[in-house]
Amino acid sequence: MKKKTVGDLVFEVFNYVLMIILAVVTLYPFLHVLAVSLNDPYDTVKGGITIFPRKFTLVNYIETLNYPQIPWAVLITVLRTVIGTFVGVLSTAMVAYVINRKDFIARKPVAIMFIITMYVGGGLIPDYMLIRGLGLMNNFLVYILPGLISPFNVIVIKSYMEGIPPDLEESAMIDGANDFLIFWKIILPLCAPVIATISLFIAVGHWNSWFDTYLYCSSEPKLTTLQYELQKILSNATASSQVDYYSNLDPNRTMKVTPHSLRMAMTIIVTLPILLVYPFIQRYFIHGMTIGAVKS
């Protein structure tokens, strides 16, 4: 190994410092909001909170979770994420499997039909009219059905399936298994890594979406999601009027907390599940991304 030159050393120090700055800039907003959400709301008004709460309290969380819409929003968001991910992944994998079967009679036309939709879509208004026409407004199904399958995910799973030796299917077929059983019992378990990755992407997508609620379910309080509730608080906080969304609901309640602290608590509630699962799912998505990147 060659000795390091001065130039190399300078470069290295510079590089490490830069990376530390990047990490701090990325983490600081999260830690700050967490600290404010755990700090006494009237103490926060004095300012100066950085990343540690000064007067620790859970009152912001208790108050947030006490608003009638929030428990519903939690339930709907969880239901949407769980059902949407399960149905979505299964559908995507099934489509990928059929398209990947070299002997399938309509393989080409079906694949082309899916790929076309990657490049052209109806757009906002025709989609909206369709949803309205189908009676999916203020209907839970609007969270699951329209976005059921993304062609990109089909391609990712399909390219993983290409790596599975066809002998496995053939021997199962000789044993008398039908195509569905082969898919369910053989192909699906073998695809576990890519299925995990795609599940993660779909789940995060469901958890994070707010616009479909805004567009299709905003007049049904029992169907709104957490992200949408946070968006409502945000748009009220940034609007020129000083009227706060939550103080509108119940003027007595906001005496205990400030709108600002509520917003911070809500932000953390919405982010928390992602922060909690993040360390466990981290190693999967790198792998998944690399597959997707190489193939497409």
Next chain:
Amino acid sequence: MNSAKLSKKLWRQRYLILMIFPFIIWLIIFRYVPLWGWIMAFQDYKPGRPIWNQEWVGFKWFVEMFQDPDFYKAMRNTLIMSFMGLIFGFPLPIILALLLNEIKNIAFKRTVQTISYLPHFVSWVVVASLVSEILSPSGVINQILQKLHLTNYPIMFMAEPRYFWWIVTFSDIWKELGWNTIIFLAAITSINPELYEAATVDGAGRFRKMISITLPGIMPTVVVLLILSIGNIINIGFEKQFLLRTAATRDVADVIDLYILTYGIGTARYSFGTAAGVFKSVVSLVLLVFANWFSKKTTGYRMM
């Protein structure tokens, strides 16, 4: 193939057909029926009547759109924010990938990477909340600026139109920088290690190797992604603009999709909104085809 053979094959593949059939129906309803809705752009759509029984108005809505100053404003904002995103956001993931690749301490490298992906997984709603907190009059940016005596009174970042484009650009970079780096890091791992050994023998330093080997090594990936993002300049979406805008910054925040949302759904002018949507789709398709052609020409790599 004769019909007996075909029906035999169909029967043998009945499970495959059953498995794909519901999804073809889904595809037609949710992806192809909306395309049919494009004809609304050439009609004076009135709710309650079937689509084939509407009045045809030709290009009336397109003409009206091109005479609307708000449309030009939306177009301008779309293009400016797209190009700002490209100019400032495109090189950074490449630089980060190059620098990360030079870090030999695996644990440190992993930690930085793990942290840098994190914002990709939170929603724009959360990012908007974080951004408005950091940029609030009592937020950390204002505190730093005041400590450094760069300003004597807090700046109202979110309410100043002239900061809006920068806020959108930099919050997007903050959110996606780490994630966009993955693809370049993947490209770096495929570079032949012998090149580095040869360069070391020739006496090249770390920085020299980075510039002369790693960077050219990922160039094909860089070019393809650049062309692809040029093909997508009109598709910047509306989420960040919608969530970060305030009453004071509407003029600089409205992008094409927000224009469609406001005029199409907000005021129930469905035909007009669809016309704007059709215009956007056509421009985007033309750009994509052009990008594809250009990519094939320059790199031999086809995306479609």
